[in-house]
Amino acid sequence: MEEKIHKRRVHYSGTHPKRFEEKYKEHDPEKYADTIEKVISKGSTPAGMHISICVNEILDFLQIQPGQQGLDATLGYGGHTRRMLEKLQGKGHMYALDVDPIEIVKTKQRLAEAGYGEDILTIKQTNFRNIDQVAEEAGGFDFILADLGVSSMQIDNPDRGFTYKFDGPLDLRLDPEKGESAAERLREVSYEELVGMFQENSDEPYAEEIATVIMKRNRTKNYVETTTQMKDAIEEALAFVPEKDRKEAVKKSCQRCFQALRIDVNSEFEVLYDFLDKLPDALRPGGKVAILTFHSGEDRLVKRAFKAGAKAGVYSEVSKDVIRPSAEECARNPRARSTKMRWAVKAE
Ligand SMILES: C[S@@+](CC[C@H](N)C(=O)[O-])C[C@H]1O[C@@H](n2cnc3c(N)ncnc32)[C@H](O)[C@@H]1O
Known part of the structure; x- marks a missing residue:
């Protein structure tokens, strides 16, 4: 007799599953729109989704017209791309880039299902530092x-x-199929290099103390290989901080050191520098560019490049001040709090 296999229905474990993989409703936003809305209204981002930032500010500035050609250099979940595509009203074309081989596939499928196929949208898995090649192919x-x-x-x-x-x-790594992971990087880095990485990328005040602990672990082959081990190393380094302040200090150092490592393994400053350098030639005369940044190092590079471009007459106009998301947007999406937007217009 054939044995009956009893398959249990996938169960949403409790009303608030904590594990990423268990949040299956949030992973399927089209099907569970109510759950998604509830999660967002509580100021959280549903798992497997990204809430686009400064959408109105971007669209107000770009004034996209049907028939135009545009580029989203950072496709992500495709939220901005989709809103920009709506403005084309079926006429014109968009290119969208991302280095992430995992999310790009899902986003491409999601946008195709929403009616944005290859006739109007070309998605490429490439680094935006290659904007010159993409612009050449597209014609600006x-x-x-x-x-x-x-x-x-x-x-x-x-x-x-x-x-x-x-x-x-x-x-x-944004592209886990290329380059070295942060764990591999930490195994071979020197003390001086690591201190410089933490200080220059994220202004980490305890850079020396944290680098000392990581070097000690490397010497004893007790390598930092997981996110929890990295947090433990930071906790050990900050053991001298008075207990009442320690938890907050560890949290802040974790945020800064993870950011510093991410910037390093993805060469984020070098990549942004190349992009900003090639940007004017990728724009058609009168073309507009908007950039959202999330920390002071990035914003400094954008500000400097736009200012130099305006001085050289490459840009006819650049934003005088940074544009910030509204208080309402920050309340709805706490990840928007550190966002700064700048824009520039290519000279005619
Ligand atoms: C903040 S998310 C973009 C979210 C998107 N605007 C949306 O509305 O869904 C940034 C994305 O840019 C990608 N990215 C970061 N650096 C990149 C680079 N140098 N080249 C291409 N993509 C990059 C990341 O993989 C990530 O998917």
Whole structure:
């Protein structure tokens, strides 16, 4: 007799499952729209989703017209791309880039299902530092958006190692198929280099103390390989901080050191520098570019490049001050709090 296999229905464990993989409703936003809305209204980002930032500010500035050609240099979940595509009203074309081989496939499928196929949208898995090649193929752009950094899907996925909040491999690569993971980088880095990385990338005040602990672990072959081990190393380094202040100090150092490692393994400053350098030639005369940054190092580079471009007459106009998301947007999406937007218009 054939044995009957009793298959249990996938169960949403409790009303608030904590594990990323168990949040299956949040992973399927089209099907569970009510759950998604509830999660967002509580100021959280559903697992497997990313809430686009400064959408109205970007669209107000870009003034996209049907028939134009645009580039989203950082596709992510495709939220901005989708809103920009809506403005094309079926006429024109968009290119969208991302280095992430995992999320790009899901986003491509999601956008195709929403009616944005290859006739109107070309998605490429490439680094935006190759904007010159993309612009050559496309014939230049009327509008460009770059929303730097990482998406919520990347941060929330423990396998990617972007946060100390979940245990996982200390990876932090936007493209895990290329280059060295953060754990590999930590094994071979020198003390001086590590101190410089923490200080220059994230202004870490305890850079020396944290680097000392990591070097000690390397010497004893007790390598820092997971996000939790990285947090432990930071806790050990900050043991001298008075107990009442320690928890907060460890949290802040974790945020800064993870950011510093991410910037390092993805060469984020070098990549942004190349992008900003090639940007004017990728824009058509009168073309517009908006860039969202998430920390002072990035914003400084953008500000400097736009200012130099305006001085050289390459840009006819650049934003005088940074544009910030509204208080309402920050309340709805806490990840928007550190966002700064700048824009520029290519000279005619
Ligand atoms: C903040 S998310 C973008 C979210 C997107 N605007 C949306 O609305 O869904 C940043 C994305 O840019 C990608 N990215 C970061 N640096 C990149 C680079 N140098 N080249 C291409 N993509 C990059 C990341 O993999 C991530 O998916």
